[in-house]
Amino acid sequence: MLRADFHTHTKLSPCSNMSAEDLVRTALKRNLDVICVNDHNRIEGGLLVKKVAGKRLLIIPAEEISSEAGHVIVWKSDGKYSRDTADIFDRAKDEGSFTVVPHAFDFGRISFGDRLNEFKGKIGALEIFNARCVFKDSNERAKAFAEKNKIPKIVGSDAHFQEEVGRAVAVLDCEKNYDDIVECIRKGRVSFEVRKSLPFVHVKSMITKLQHGVIKTK
8 A cells, every 4th residue: 555645835836935855854754655745837856856765755746737727747747738627638648748627616716617627528636635735625515526526536734844744645546656556546546645735835835935035025
């Protein structure tokens, strides 16, 4: 059995302060075997974490792309995707990349909402639990949508800080390699261990954005 956190960030995301070393160290401490690193609109963080982790963890470098319809995570992205949602899904399918739609109904963040219906046949997996969703209804709606439309399910901590790593873990019945993990998710051979993060993490992200100069005070 593998324990995986499929949604983490490094300080290359402007709302996170977590170094590659801190992420690897914390993942090992939390008894994780696999982590997916998907910084906002860039791939360098995942590649650096993979280098730091070596053989201690299986790292899936990815990118959380701010598409025009909402956030889309592309595993093994080359960092050259457009922001056109349909193009993202089509290109990922053509290239054999796996896609995940995170926090699809969280109105507090950039999310698909009702536009999810436009792309439901293209989604690799739908995040049915995101530990950063403040309101329970956000995750419940995602789970209901996935089950109604027979979309594979996944969870993620959406960790931007060390205390969040491992708040949402997928337990997979497969070998420790990329292809087996994708197949396991597609076939639903996965269970979940989830806990919500405290709402204060959003305040920490806001402060971090200020420190990175993303939010201007004047």
